[in-house]
Amino acid sequence: MRVLRQAILAAGGIVEILFVLVPQEGDSGAAVQASEGREDVSDDVRRLTTDEQRERFQAARRRGGLCAACGRTLGDDEVVYIESFTIGGTYASGPVGIECASAELLRDAKDREPEQCAGCGRGMHYRLADSRRRRALCSRNCANRAEAAKRRQAED
Numbered sequence: 001m002r003v004l005r006q007a008i009l010a011a012g013g014i015v016e017i018l019f020v021l022v023p024q025e026g027d028s029g030a031a032v033q034a035s036e037g038r039e040d041v042s043d044d045v046r047r048l049t050t051d052e053q054r055e056r057f058q059a060a061r062r063r064g065g066l067c068a069a070c071g072r073t074l075g076d077d078e079v080v081y082i083e084s085f086t087i088g089g090t091y092a093s094g095p096v097g098i099e100c101a102s103a104e105l106l107r108d109a110k111d112r113e114p115e116q117c118a119g120c121g122r123g124m125h126y127r128l129a130d131s132r133r134r135r136a137l138c139s140r141n142c143a144n145r146a147e148a149a150k151r152r153q154a155e156d
Contacts, residue, residue, distance in 0.1 A: 046085045046102075057085060057094050064120065064139025068094030079114050079123035080138045081105050093127070095138050102127075118146035 046069060048054050060068035067074060074080060074097050081101035082093050098106070105127050114123030118135040119142020126136070137143045 046083055048085055048087045054087060057087070057092070060139070061092075061094050062140050064095065064141050066095070067097040067100050069096045069100035072097055072099075074122075076120075077122065079125065080117070081109065082124060082126045082138075084127060095124075101125075117142050118149075119143060120145070 048057055056066070056071045057068045060066040060071075065074050065076075066072070068085065069083070074095075078097060080095045081098065083096050083101060083105065085092050085094050101109075105125065108127075109125040112125070114125050115136035116122070117124050117138040119137060119139070122138060124136045124138055126133075135146065137146065
């Protein structure tokens with residue numbers, strides 16, 4: 001089952017979120033459902049069970065600019081939301097676009113300014129605050145970019 005989520009935006013922010021479950025090949029007896037405001041629907045998107053899902057998740061974390069949940073290419077100025085994913089019995093965080101971010105994260109993020117990624121400058125919202133986080137980073141690529149910039153700055 002694939003979850004499609006449409007965020008309806010207005011001048012003041014997100015007005016409504018619509019979730020649609022779409023059966024995929026191999027789903028048995030899955031019914032298409034639509035609901036408004038259901039947070040539990042998106043949990044399936046962030047529970048990675050197939051090799052394809054895990055590869056997409058790793059590519060998004062490594063390269064950036066990609067939604068780890070659906071694989072959509074993110075715009076350069078698009079805000080990224082860092083969500084928790086379940087992979088087997090472990091948890092990991094990955095970048096998602098607005099349509100794959102949980103309703104809870106969107107609600108929390110609407111009243112705060114996004115942090116800026118130290119590598120590419122895009123806006124970011126983390127699900128969880130972490131006092132150990134020294135800088136916002138949307139991918140390993142951006143971590144490398146930020147580290148290289150830091151080394152160049154130290155040389156000057």
